[in-house]
Amino acid sequence: MRLTLVLFLLMSFNAAAFGLKIERKQLPYTNLVTMPVQSGEQTLTLAGELRVPRGYEEQKIPAVLVLHNSAGIDSTGRLYIEALNKVGIATLEIDMWGARGLSGGSGDRPETVHETLADTFAALKFLSNRSEIDPDKIGVMGFSWGGALTMLSATEQYASMFGGEYRFAAHIAHYPVCWAYSVIPEFAFENLTGAPVLIQAGQLDGYDAPDSCQNLVDGLQPSDKQYVDVKYYWGAQHAWDRLEPKWVVVDPFANQGAGGEVTLAPNRWAAWKSRNKVVYFFKDKFEM
Template sequence: MRYFAFIFLLFSVFACSAKGERVFKVTSDSVRFKSADGKIVFGGTLSKPVGKKSFPTLVMVSGTGKQDRNGTMAGHRIFEQMANYLAAQGIAMLRTDDRGVGTTTGVYETATTGDFATDALAAVAYLKSRKDIDPDKIGLMGHSEGGAAISIAAAESKAVKFLVSIAGLAMSGLDAQLKQNADLVAASALPDYDKKRSNEINAIMFKTAYRYANSDSLEMKLNEAYQQWKVKDDAYFKTLNIQFDHFRFPIYSYVQNSKGAWYRYFIRYDAEKTIRQVKVPILAINGDKDLMVAADDNLANWKKFASEGGNRKVTTVKIQGLNHLLLPCESCDNKEISKIQAGVSIAVLTLIKDWIYKTIR
């Protein structure tokens, strides 16, 4: 298996430590490498500590939606901040642009969570080809859907030595859809009767999509399920004696999305089966205000599923007052994110650093 790399020095930075710990100078280099089949060229940034001969290295795996290597979301450069902090603490990180983003080729829209796991393993293979990286200290860090991708990757390859989940998914696709949308509905300003209707139609559509995900009749079955519900729902709404019905389910866009390869794969993703196969140490961190990946359910699953497979090397931590991006929040809804001035919680960064040093020898 051959990989090629173009490396350009971007910048060097110095960091400081309030605790008097050793802080390393950081170099961040632009790198390029190919997928195993040679069809995709990945562009990324490798941040390393200077003056340290052997160090752990993380591959950052992003969540749902096209993201650049810096994890730029709502004005926050999440992955860049984490990479700079960890490298200054002696832990390297490789972060890449997603398929079809920045300098990475390929098409994001036709890729699945399984494909993203394959991309992560391509990054691991590239790191193993470098003389400055210790092949026995390479791990994956996944955010959101990236938690599922790193689980798949670790289940498939012994080259992955540890996992770090940050607000990472450890629920099956169907359960994740049901829980996430129920939490979003509960946190919304909808009247109670519309919350009831939302949860009802969401459950019907998600379960129908799950049942027919591998069938050519998926689109037809989804439309049928919606129309059957609509007849009953119209009759229900009349009993409320409310003049105008403002509730709308986005049936067309949902069906079009569900027909795609990503959704068909995701809704059938089996977290329990996958995580049971992961035998390496796992650190899972969630914020308690996360509306996208529920902290209690997912943290419990990381431990439960891994334990079922005989892996008890799992540490889970729930941190108070953090949202899905692990930022400190007040209202903690998605509208607030762009207004938050702070970066990723230092508690999260410190946890990751301390756990890696304790676990990866």
Template sequence: MLKFMSWKEYSCGEYSYYAAFLFFIIFNLVFIKPVIADVGRIELYTIQSITLTDQQFLMGKKNGNPVTISGELRYPRKIMKKYPVIVLVHGSGGVSGYVDDWAQEINKMGVAVFILDSFTGRGLYKVNNDQSKLGRLAMIFDAYRALDLLAEHNRVDPKKIAIMGFSRGGQVTLYSSMKRFQRLHGSKHEFSGYIAFYPSCITQYKEEQEVVDNPIRIFHGGADNYNPVVTCRAFVNRLKKDGKDVVLHEYPNAHHVFDYTKLVKPIVLKKAQTTRACRLKEVDEGVIVNVKSGKDFTYNDPCVERGPTIAFNRAAYDKTKQELSNFISSLFQLL
């Protein structure tokens, strides 16, 4: 089920992607050492997963299409018997530059990272412009399988594996904390913490308030017009009423992807789909409906718009780095 690949396998046609990926890693290690100076060792893995529609996922089905996805485990230079690890889950644009940036920052803290790639194995590059290419919940299944892998790894502390995701990956992170989803598709292990960057909170799932007791942290921008923060505020308030350990860090004037330092000026993604005007709800048989119309939701729904903005925000980024460092240090009891 879980497999570490040899060089011979990389050279086969079936693994041509991984051969190219390995070349990229070696190139970076040799020629761009200062950029990843805090990485002590890198391992590449394949993971057997399945591709489920949202309805299949919500109904607990396991008859989706089998797929082999991949992940990269980066250790910090600090030598430890057992490493704490954070699983990084990308957004609709795939494994983007800011994911790599955060991987480096986390390695500096003495924490390993596992960069999960849910797209390449499915033949996807990005889904910003057509979100229907992959169900919103399929990547939660992937995240649980990554947890399986890491919890069984002899160099990883199984009680110190957290998950951190961005946008679509933030939504994955947030809802992977639901006990119902863990019963349906989860691991025998549990993430020790959940860190969601600018997730979408527009969908009310059944039993959504029954989340694990481990801490949940959300980092969001007040000016986000891709995944507006307002629905996340309401979600957090519902969880707090149930006594859950959840905190929303909201930054005024910060847009989507406020943490990507290379965004020197705001960009309007004219073709990218956004469900900012939608309010969705799960009904019987795992069906998601538009609350306003009562009709089954699809990405042809009139509430789906285009043209969200992404923009770096220095103040929000600096504050997030501090808040995140404090949280990770406390979560993993780092010295």
């Protein structure tokens, strides 16, 4: 009886009665934005979600462009976006499929990654001209298809072709199908811009051999190798940070180009570790 009375009394008082100060979570400013992009002979309207953390209105802040996988925008990007926003980094996640009327997946995406390089640099130009963004501290992070874009955007060849004077300050590529850069000429990963590149890979990725990403880096010229690091997550499959039900897809790029099935499976341990790695990497490179 006495215990019940005590609990009742405690529940009857609100936090203010005890002199407790409750701080409400400050959500970032969120804007749905559009930007023009020239893709081949087409002029497209690219849409995205720009999130700018609160409390930094008197200064320019860093930003990260987020590039989705073949499936399109899903839960993957948001895992990192929220963590980056919390430490004062703005984010822009763009929808590369919506502008083209595509549904995504290996059966309904552009024929080549290169078709969306224009999207990547259009978004960089957009961020560079925002009053709240520091144009010298804009990074890019992509997943699978977006990871390949992240890799190619770190090369002078494609940065010059699509970006003109604009360059990313840092790159993180998640499971970017590493075998392709040593085999397909159009994917040549060389003559880098000098911005740091982090490749995050799963040891059980069905697109690559377990050592494909490390072999890629080991084969770089010393002038390029100095800018690139690899982080492996043992036991992690492709799209380990897509925290949605396991999904088996068929892709011609799978199994080191032989094609076939690939399992996309969430791994919460690897997702947590890679999220922390992303935040640390960008904070370090942006000198925050």
